[in-house]
Amino acid sequence: MTFYKPRIIISACLDMQQVRYNGSFVKDDFVLKLKNYCEFIPICPEISINLGVPRDRLILYKSNNEIRLFQTLTNKDLTDGMLRFSDNFLKNLNDFDGFLLKAKSPSCAIGNALVYKDKEAKVFHAKGRGIFGSEIIRNFPNYPIEDEGRLRDVNIKQNFLIKVFALANLRNSKSTMNNINKLMEFHRENKYLLMAFNQQKLKSMGTLIAKFKKDDNFEKIKEIYFNLFVSSLASYVNKGKYLNVLQHIYGYFSDKLNKNEKKYFISLTDKYINNIVDLRTLIEILKIWSLRFENKYILNQTFLNPYPDELG
Ligand code: SF4
Numbered sequence: 001m002t003f004y005k006p007r008i009i010i011s012a013c014l015d016m017q018q019v020r021y022n023g024s025f026v027k028d029d030f031v032l033k034l035k036n037y038c039e040f041i042p043i044c045p046e047i048s049i050n051l052g053v054p055r056d057r058l059i060l061y062k063s064n065n066e067i068r069l070f071q072t073l074t075n076k077d078l079t080d081g082m083l084r085f086s087d088n089f090l091k092n093l094n095d096f097d098g099f100l101l102k103a104k105s106p107s108c109a110i111g112n113a114l115v116y117k118d119k120e121a122k123v124f125h126a127k128g129r130g131i132f133g134s135e136i137i138r139n140f141p142n143y144p145i146e147d148e149g150r151l152r153d154v155n156i157k158q159n160f161l162i163k164v165f166a167l168a169n170l171r172n173s174k175s176t177m178n179n180i181n182k183l184m185e186f187h188r189e190n191k192y193l194l195m196a197f198n199q200q201k202l203k204s205m206g207t208l209i210a211k212f213k214k215d216d217n218f219e220k221i222k223e224i225y226f227n228l229f230v231s232s233l234a235s236y237v238n239k240g241k242y243l244n245v246l247q248h249i250y251g252y253f254s255d256k257l258n259k260n261e262k263k264y265f266i267s268l269t270d271k272y273i274n275n276i277v278d279l280r281t282l283i284e285i286l287k288i289w290s291l292r293f294e295n296k297y298i299l300n301q302t303f304l305n306p307y308p309d310e311l312g
Contacts, residue, residue: 005038005168006098006164007041007095007097008039009099009136010031010040011101011105012042012047013102014026014028014100015031019044020053022054023054030151033310033311037307045107045108046107048089051078056071059072059106060113061115061116061121062116062125067079067115067128067129067134072120082107082132085132097168098160098164100146103147103148103149108130109129109130110133110136110146113130113133142234143163143234144164144167146160157312161311162193162237162307166229169190169302174226179218183222184209187225188297189300191301192301192302194229196237196241197241198232198234208221208228209221243269246269249298249301249303249304250265252289252295265282265285
C-alpha cells in the first residue's frame with residue numbers, strides 16, 4: 001500500500017526547534033514518529049512577530065469580551081500583531097492536509113490555553129484558544145486540527161490520522177484525475193471511509209458523479225467533489241459510526257462464513273465497543289476475508305488501509 005505523505009503545518013517547537021520562550025523545544029514521541037510519515041511545515045508565530053528567543057512569557061486575558069495576547073513584563077499588547085501575522089500566513093497557505101499545534105500555548109493552542117481576567121495573570125478566567133490557533137480554526141473549519149496532548153487519546157489520534165492521510169491522497173490525485181472515470185474510481189475506493197464520516201455527503205458526492213454528462217465541465221464537477229470530500233471529513237467518527245461501516249463490509253462475507261466465524265466476529269464487535277479490542281483487529285479480520293474471498297472492491301477500500309500501521 002502506498003501512502004502519500006500528508007503535509008502538516010506544525011508548531012515549530014513540536015518539531016524540536018528551540019523556539020519556546022526559554023529556548024527549549026517539546027519532545028513528543030508520537031510527533032517524532034509521525035515525522036517519518038509526513039512532511040512537516042514548521043511555524044512559530046511568536047518568532048514570526050519578531051519576539052526572539054529568549055523572550056518574556058505571553059499570557060491571554062479577557063478584556064471587553066475580547067481575548068488579548070499580552071506580555072506582562074514589557075506591558076505590550078501583541079494581539080493585533082499576531083492577528084496580522086496569522087491573516088497573512090493563512091491566506092497564503094496552499095497544499096496542506098492538516099495542523100498539529102502546541103497545546104496550552106497562548107498563541108498556538110486550540111482550546112486549552114489559560115485565559116486570565118487580568119493583564120498580570122493573577123486571576124484565572126477560563127480555558128480558551130491561542131490567537132494563532134483560533135485563527136486557524138476560523139479559517140479552516142473543515143481541516144484536521146489537533147494538539148499533541150489530544151493525540152494521546154486513541155480515537156482522536158485515529159480520526160486525525162485517517163483525515164490527514166485521506167486529504168493527502170485527495171491532494172495528490174488532483175493532477176492525475178483528469179476524467180470522470182478516474183473520479184468514479186477514487187470515489188469507489190473511498191466509499192466506506194466517507195460513509196464513516198458523513199453518509200449525507202457520501203450520497204451527494206455519488207449523485208454528483210452519477211449525474212455527470214459528457215458536455216458538463218469536468219473541472220467544475222471535480223472542484224465541487226473535492227470540496228465535498230474535505231467538508232465530509234470535518235466531522236468526528238465515533239465507535240458507533242466505525243461499527244456501522246464494519247458491519248456493512250462484514251455483509252459482503254457473512255453468507256460465506258461458518259457459524260463459528262460469524263459468532264467470533266460479532267463477539268469482537270462487542271469487545272470493540274467495550275474497549276477490549278481496537279479497530280485495527282476488526283479491520284485485519286475483514287482484510288483476511290477480502291483476500292480469502294478475493295473481493296478486490298473491499299481490498300481497495302481506503303477504510304481498510306487508512307494510514308501506515310506503524311502509526312498505531
Ligand atoms: S507554542 Fe507556538 S508560539 Fe510557542 S514556541 Fe511553540 S510554535 Fe512558537
